[in-house]
Amino acid sequence: MLASNIRRALRPGTRLTITTIPRQFHSTVPKLARYTRFEDVPGPRFKPRKPWWDITGWNTRDRVIAAVVASGGVYYVTHLEQVPETGRWRFMDISPSKEAELIAESRRQLKAELGAKTLPPNHPLTRHVHRIVERILTANDLGHLKTAAPAAAPWFAGGDDAFVSAQGKLPTGASDKEWELMVVKDDKVVNAMASFGTVVVFTGILPLAKDEEGLAAVLGHEIGHAVAKHSLERYASSKIVLLFMTAVAAIGLDFGLGSVLGTLLLELPNSRTQELEADAIGLKLAAQACYNPAAAPEVFSRMERIDNANRGININFLHTHPNFETRIENLNKRLAEAYSIRAANPACAGLEDQFSGFRDAMGLVKGSPQTVWGWA
Numbered sequence: 103m104l105a106s107n108i109r110r111a112l113r114p115g116t117r118l119t120i121t122t123i124p125r126q127f128h129s130t131v132p133k134l135a136r137y138t139r140f141e142d143v144p145g146p147r148f149k150p151r152k153p154w155w156d157i158t159g160w161n162t163r164d165r166v167i168a169a170v171v172a173s174g175g176v177y178y179v180t181h182l183e184q185v186p187e188t189g190r191w192r193f194m195d196i197s198p199s200k201e202a203e204l205i206a207e208s209r210r211q212l213k214a215e216l217g218a219k220t221l222p223p224n225h226p227l228t229r230h231v232h233r234i235v236e237r238i239l240t241a242n243d244l245g246h247l248k249t250a251a252p253a254a255a256p257w258f259a260g261g262d263d264a265f266v267s268a269q270g271k272l273p274t275g276a277s278d279k280e281w282e283l284m285v286v287k288d289d290k291v292v293n294a295m296a297s298f299g300t301v302v303v304f305t306g307i308l309p310l311a312k313d314e315e316g317l318a319a320v321l322g323h324e325i326g327h328a329v330a331k332h333s334l335e336r337y338a339s340s341k342i343v344l345l346f347m348t349a350v351a352a353i354g355l356d357f358g359l360g361s362v363l364g365t366l367l368l369e370l371p372n373s374r375t376q377e378l379e380a381d382a383i384g385l386k387l388a389a390q391a392c393y394n395p396a397a398a399p400e401v402f403s404r405m406e407r408i409d410n411a412n413r414g415i416n417i418n419f420l421h422t423h424p425n426f427e428t429r430i431e432n433l434n435k436r437l438a439e440a441y442s443i444r445a446a447n448p449a450c451a452g453l454e455d456q457f458s459g460f461r462d463a464m465g466l467v468k469g470s471p472q473t474v475w476g477w478a
Contacts, residue, residue: 178342185330187383190375193342196334204337208298209282216302221285228285231303234318235283238325241391241447245279296324297333310404315397318388322398326383332376374424381429385440392450395440399433402426 160168181195196204213220221228236247282300291304301324303317311317327333381398389395406426444450 181338185379187326187330187386188379190379192335192339194331194335194338195341196338201334204334205298205300208333209300212284212300212302216284216286219286219288221287221305225285227305227308228283230314231285231317231321232283234314234321235281235301235325238318238322238387238391239281241449242329242387244325244329244387245281248280248282294320294324296321296328299328301325301328310408311401312404315394316401316404318391318393319384319398319401322384322386322388322391322393323380324384325387326380327376329383329387330376330379332380335376336373377424378429378432381433382436385433385436386443389440389444390447392444392447395437395444399430399437402430402433406430 157165157168177195178193181193182191183194184191223229223232232247239245239247279299284300284302286302286304288304289306292306292310294301294303294307296302301321303321307320308317311320385395385398388398403426409426
């Protein structure tokens with residue numbers, strides 16, 4: 103049938119008509135997708151996320167870090183104590199046996215490093231520094247110097263025996279702790295320190311101290327460090343810094359960054375706190391020994407003038423010591439209390455005139471005062 107129709111259409115004279123049927127286009131509006139929460143359609147490997155406090159959801163690494171932090175926190179809290187002189191809370195885990203070990207090692211190192219430059223006990227400078235240190239220790243029941251120095255000219259009427267009698271104490275004080283003194287001949291080092299029971303004075307600090315009152319203020323500050331056991335505190339705090347650095351490294355940060363953060367956030371602020379604390383304690387120690395409390399801010403004022411003449415840009419945040427302005431201000435606020443301490447000590451009665459005449463008394467030892475102190 104189809105073939106005959108085709109032949110008929112192809113006969114000569116047959117008109118062929120082509121009819122096109124228009125193509126129909128159909129369009130449909132897409133349906134809006136319905137929002138579906140992920141939890142409503144979990145995948146085959148989906149596991150619900152547990153809250154951070156749920157320990158069952160922690161991996162091994164998280165559990166180890168948490169255990170270290172928790173145990174460290176418990177250890178830290180159980181080894182907190184208050185500084186008796188100021189009431190400040192601090193971390194301290196040094197046993198008496200460890201303290202004795204550190205004292206012995208510190209003295210050994212100091213003698214090995216500075217022994218060749220240490221002045222003999224009978225040197226005029228050693229005798230006078232010895233007397234100032236001994237007076238501060240005796241007046242505050244802190245012990246006595248281990249190495250006895252030859253008797254020196256009395257620095258006020260009545261001499262040392264009168265002072266001890268007025269104090270009602272033996273020369274060794276109520277405490278039997280033995281301290282050591284090293285006066286080091288080095289005029290280029292402007293420093294003094296008291297660490298682990300050893301007092302070290304470099305001759306370079308003497309011109310800055312100016313007189314016995316000023317040197318007593320400096321030594322009171324340094325002995326204040328030793329009284330508050332700041333060296334032991336820094337030794338104990340080093341463990342906290344190390345733990346902090348380790349924790350920073352454990353969370354993926356660079357260990358070097360942890361060291362920098364530990365220094366800026368822990369070590370430096372703590373050091374500045376200790377310096378201000380030693381200022382406060384030292385002021386009381388010197389006042390109890392009948393020295394003029396006003397000598398302390400005067401010494402720091404002289405230090406500030408020298409520092410201003412030699413320093414560049416001062417970034418106090420990066421300094422282990424507070425700025426001099428802060429220290430002088432804090433000392434001035436405490437002067438009234440220090441004067442009360444000195445006034446309450448019967449051994450200090452009537453000593454104002456003797457203190458003001460100190461330079462003349464120093465001349466009785468050897469030559470002029472400038473010759474004795476070595477700043478001619």
